[in-house]
Amino acid sequence: MTTQIKQARAGHLTSEMEKVAQEERVSPSAIMEGLAHGTIVIPYNRIQPKSCICGIGTGLRTKVNANIGTSKDDPDLDRELEKLDVAIEAGADAVMDLSTGGDIKLLLKKILHTTSVPIGTVPIYQAAIESIEKFGAVVKMPKENLFQVIEEHAKQGVDFITIHAGLTMEAVQRLKKQGRLMDIVSRGGAFLVSWMIHNQRENPLYEYFDQLLDIAQRYDLTLSLGDGLRPGALADATDRAQIQELIILGELAERAWEADVQVMIEGPGHVPMDQIKTNMILQKRLCKNAPFYVLGPLVTDIAPGYDHISSAIGAAIAAQAGADFICYVTPSEHLRLPTADDVREGVIAARIAGHAADITKGVPAALERDKQMSIARKAQDWDAQIQLAIHPKTAEKLRKTSPPLENGTCTMCGEFCAISIVKKFFDRQ
Amino acid sequence: MTTQIKQARAGHLTSEMEKVAQEERVSPSAIMEGLAHGTIVIPYNRIQPKSCICGIGTGLRTKVNANIGTSKDDPDLDRELEKLDVAIEAGADAVMDLSTGGDIKLLLKKILHTTSVPIGTVPIYQAAIESIEKFGAVVKMPKENLFQVIEEHAKQGVDFITIHAGLTMEAVQRLKKQGRLMDIVSRGGAFLVSWMIHNQRENPLYEYFDQLLDIAQRYDLTLSLGDGLRPGALADATDRAQIQELIILGELAERAWEADVQVMIEGPGHVPMDQIKTNMILQKRLCKNAPFYVLGPLVTDIAPGYDHISSAIGAAIAAQAGADFICYVTPSEHLRLPTADDVREGVIAARIAGHAADITKGVPAALERDKQMSIARKAQDWDAQIQLAIHPKTAEKLRKTSPPLENGTCTMCGEFCAISIVKKFFDRQ
Numbered sequence: 027m028t029t030q031i032k033q034a035r036a037g038h039l040t041s042e043m044e045k046v047a048q049e050e051r052v053s054p055s056a057i058m059e060g061l062a063h064g065t066i067v068i069p070y071n072r073i074q075p076k077s078c079i080c081g082i083g084t085g086l087r088t089k090v091n092a093n094i095g096t097s098k099d100d101p102d103l104d105r106e107l108e109k110l111d112v113a114i115e116a117g118a119d120a121v122m123d124l125s126t127g128g129d130i131k132l133l134l135k136k137i138l139h140t141t142s143v144p145i146g147t148v149p150i151y152q153a154a155i156e157s158i159e160k161f162g163a164v165v166k167m168p169k170e171n172l173f174q175v176i177e178e179h180a181k182q183g184v185d186f187i188t189i190h191a192g193l194t195m196e197a198v199q200r201l202k203k204q205g206r207l208m209d210i211v212s213r214g215g216a217f218l219v220s221w222m223i224h225n226q227r228e229n230p231l232y233e234y235f236d237q238l239l240d241i242a243q244r245y246d247l248t249l250s251l252g253d254g255l256r257p258g259a260l261a262d263a264t265d266r267a268q269i270q271e272l273i274i275l276g277e278l279a280e281r282a283w284e285a286d287v288q289v290m291i292e293g294p295g296h297v298p299m300d301q302i303k304t305n306m307i308l309q310k311r312l313c314k315n316a317p318f319y320v321l322g323p324l325v326t327d328i329a330p331g332y333d334h335i336s337s338a339i340g341a342a343i344a345a346q347a348g349a350d351f352i353c354y355v356t357p358s359e360h361l362r363l364p365t366a367d368d369v370r371e372g373v374i375a376a377r378i379a380g381h382a383a384d385i386t387k388g389v390p391a392a393l394e395r396d397k398q399m400s401i402a403r404k405a406q407d408w409d410a411q412i413q414l415a416i417h418p419k420t421a422e423k424l425r426k427t428s429p430p431l432e433n434g435t436c437t438m439c440g441e442f443c444a445i446s447i448v449k450k451f452f453d454r455q
Numbered sequence: 456m457t458t459q460i461k462q463a464r465a466g467h468l469t470s471e472m473e474k475v476a477q478e479e480r481v482s483p484s485a486i487m488e489g490l491a492h493g494t495i496v497i498p499y500n501r502i503q504p505k506s507c508i509c510g511i512g513t514g515l516r517t518k519v520n521a522n523i524g525t526s527k528d529d530p531d532l533d534r535e536l537e538k539l540d541v542a543i544e545a546g547a548d549a550v551m552d553l554s555t556g557g558d559i560k561l562l563l564k565k566i567l568h569t570t571s572v573p574i575g576t577v578p579i580y581q582a583a584i585e586s587i588e589k590f591g592a593v594v595k596m597p598k599e600n601l602f603q604v605i606e607e608h609a610k611q612g613v614d615f616i617t618i619h620a621g622l623t624m625e626a627v628q629r630l631k632k633q634g635r636l637m638d639i640v641s642r643g644g645a646f647l648v649s650w651m652i653h654n655q656r657e658n659p660l661y662e663y664f665d666q667l668l669d670i671a672q673r674y675d676l677t678l679s680l681g682d683g684l685r686p687g688a689l690a691d692a693t694d695r696a697q698i699q700e701l702i703i704l705g706e707l708a709e710r711a712w713e714a715d716v717q718v719m720i721e722g723p724g725h726v727p728m729d730q731i732k733t734n735m736i737l738q739k740r741l742c743k744n745a746p747f748y749v750l751g752p753l754v755t756d757i758a759p760g761y762d763h764i765s766s767a768i769g770a771a772i773a774a775q776a777g778a779d780f781i782c783y784v785t786p787s788e789h790l791r792l793p794t795a796d797d798v799r800e801g802v803i804a805a806r807i808a809g810h811a812a813d814i815t816k817g818v819p820a821a822l823e824r825d826k827q828m829s830i831a832r833k834a835q836d837w838d839a840q841i842q843l844a845i846h847p848k849t850a851e852k853l854r855k856t857s858p859p860l861e862n863g864t865c866t867m868c869g870e871f872c873a874i875s876i877v878k879k880f881f882d883r884q
Contacts, residue, residue, distance in 0.1 A: 259829035362857035400688035428791035
């Protein structure tokens with residue numbers, strides 16, 4: 027097996043590159059060039075092929091990821107499989123399984139066998155849980171076990187993994203000097219830092235990064251370099267700890283490229299609106315235009331219950347400024363494990379953000395659907411309006427609950443519909 | 456009776472200015488100066504005092520308006536009174552009654568007698584309905600009737616009215632030359648244009664603007680100069696028709712100031728993200744820093760069912776760039792008259808947008824609540840987190856449905872809560 031980036035560099039157009047080019051309405055050579063330069067990734071593990079091939083990066087449609095997965099408090103597998111279906115129905119381009127409760131191996135196997143979209147994981151979760159089961163604590167995890175889990179995921183057909191390899195001793199020292207409101211809010215980051223402090227040893231994902239690259243290369247596993255020091259509060263955004271880790275992630279991205287491994291960079295988090303663009307420019311510069319995968323960012327800390335909206339605002343601004351891949355945030359963030367309804371709302375909010383940004387990014391045909399919608403509105407063609415809506419089922423449901431008295435209108439204005447009135451008096455024919 | 460702007464220009468500090476200053480944590484003289492220069496309005500009709508005094512404009516917290524009101528298709532008054540309560544409970548700073556169905560006079564009376572916040576109307580709606588009842592058509596409305604309704608609203612205690620006075624013959628000609636996808640989507644604008652075309656006469660609100668100023672001055676009725684030519688499609692945004700009307704609104708704002716009348720300007724509508732800032736700068740320049748009241752703007756046309764999210768993205772960017780007053784958009788926009796639930800969701804989405812922008816605008820104490828939230832998160836103090844949430848009831852409901860097994864955590868991470876882990880291993884004491 028070889029990697030997409032290696033093929034691209036050798037000038038070989040793979041069928042995956044061709045499919046992405048077709049889907050995105052750009053030339054196959056643009057995809058190949060993007061892969062060769064590391065500005066585009068195609069997370070696609072051939073061991074367990076998925077029907078949707080997804081390109082992520084510069085010049086492409088902004089993609090949306092949905093996180094699902096059990097917790098110890100809520101370990102039901104079927105509920106998570108339902109969320110997988112809901113996420114895909116709502117239009118997620120990729121799904122990450124972040125399970126930490128119940129039979130997580132079985133769940134991942136089921137997810138990989140049923141899904142149509144790329145699947146990502148955070149292998150340290152499984153490694154940490156196994157370490158607790160076998161050795162009584164995360165901090166007692168032998169570093170080999172972490173790499174074993176990574177290889178196990180790759181062998182099963184996982185397409186991309188989050189690896190917090192930039193959370194080094196140096197970055198932790200910078201964090202301590204910084205003095206933060208929220209310290210570390212990344213679960214993977216918290217596991218690693220506790221391991222590092224307890225064992226007084228460097229982050230094994232950093233120390234043995236070559237071992238990781240070896241696995242990634244063998245399975246064409248796309249690495250998503252996680253930000254264990256992402257800010258968990260607006261007050262902590264764009265601080266020295268965050269930027270220190272980002273610098274290290276930039277260095278690691280270059281090592282991945284040298285090894286013909288596909289790589290993207292993860293980003294914050296909680297960021298005030300006026301710092302988002304700066305964050306995007308910094309990432310693109312420090313990481314030489316590697317695709318940027320952002321979690322939100324949330325533009326206020328006070329919206330639990332509505333963090334999908336806070337995050338849609340941040341994600342739209344981020345995507346406009348260059349973010350390529352949006353990890354959704356659900357209304358339940360900071361409160362509970364999301365329900366299937368939360369998953370749907372989260373995906374749709376993130377898709378709106380991505381689409382709004384794509385209109386301004388010059389993504390081919392992004393505005394076309396909006397124009398078609400406006401034409402349908404002017405024509406008072408309700409079937410077309412429903413069909414063109416971001417989530418036709420929701421639009422249809424809302425309209426059906428409130429049928430208008432007059433054809434062509436809705437119950438907001440009824441006979442006083444501006445479109446109806448203007449048509450009568452303002453006909454340019 | 457005299458107006459707030461007249462008092463401010465005479466150097467008299469009114470009790471309303473003092474209350475606004477206290478509420479906003481700025482000096483009373485800053486409020487007085489803002490009023491004198493027209494950069495701040497206090498929509499407050501002394502005939503029917505409201506307990507919440509609301510300042511809108513430069514340097515103040517971004518405010519949120521909720522539209523309620525019957526339609527012919529859905530004329531139930533009690534439902535609208537319920538929406539009024541829901542809007543205020545959700546944190547709306549002002550409410551507009553846009554009723555066009557049922558006993559609209561009775562409803563407005565009830566609203567004015569029960570509400571705590573400033574109330575706005577669009578008097579042409581009532582004038583149009585009365586004209587249909589008396590003369591069989593909107594186009595047969597005698598211009599006097601329009602001014603009678605305006606005075607009637609002022610006498611009853613309405614605090615601000617939308618007046619589409621900038622929709623002149625000149626602007627309509629520009630619209631025709633422009634060639635738009637959606638022409639006119641403003642109801643008031645559609646009524647006026649049909650009247651103007653049918654009667655081949657200038658917009659009476661423009662032609663007799665002095666008569667309007669006379670009423671406004673007598674009751675200290677704040678004028679909200681409506682944008683009848685606001686774009687109803689992304690493709691129509693920032694076009695010659697829209698900007699032509701805005702130029703005329705700027706001229707009318709100056710005439711209002713000359714007559715000691717408080718005035719704000721209404722803005723779009725449907726606008727791509729990368730044109731929003733330009734729209735804000737243009738309005739502030741063309742209208743000499745009059746407060747800007749935006750409807751959305753929606754950043755995509757394809758989100759019916761989720762237009763509160765599309766609009767929250769646009770409103771946040773608009774407010775960051777200078778918009779002072781956000782009119783909410785509900786999930787039902789473009790589909791039906793909103794339900795009470797839609798009203799709540801719309802208000803909260805707009806409040807998140809306003810708050811996120813206020814953090815970047817340097818509004819006093821805007822970030823304080825976010826900091827308190829982060830401190831409560833770090834302390835795993837859930838009562839405080841709920842209390843600090845944008846809508847505590849929703850946050851509480853979500854958390855209660857999914858109680859964690861371990862104290863201090865939530866069911867997302869349970870025992871693997873990053874905050875719990877880091878506390879154990881990363882204590883700086």
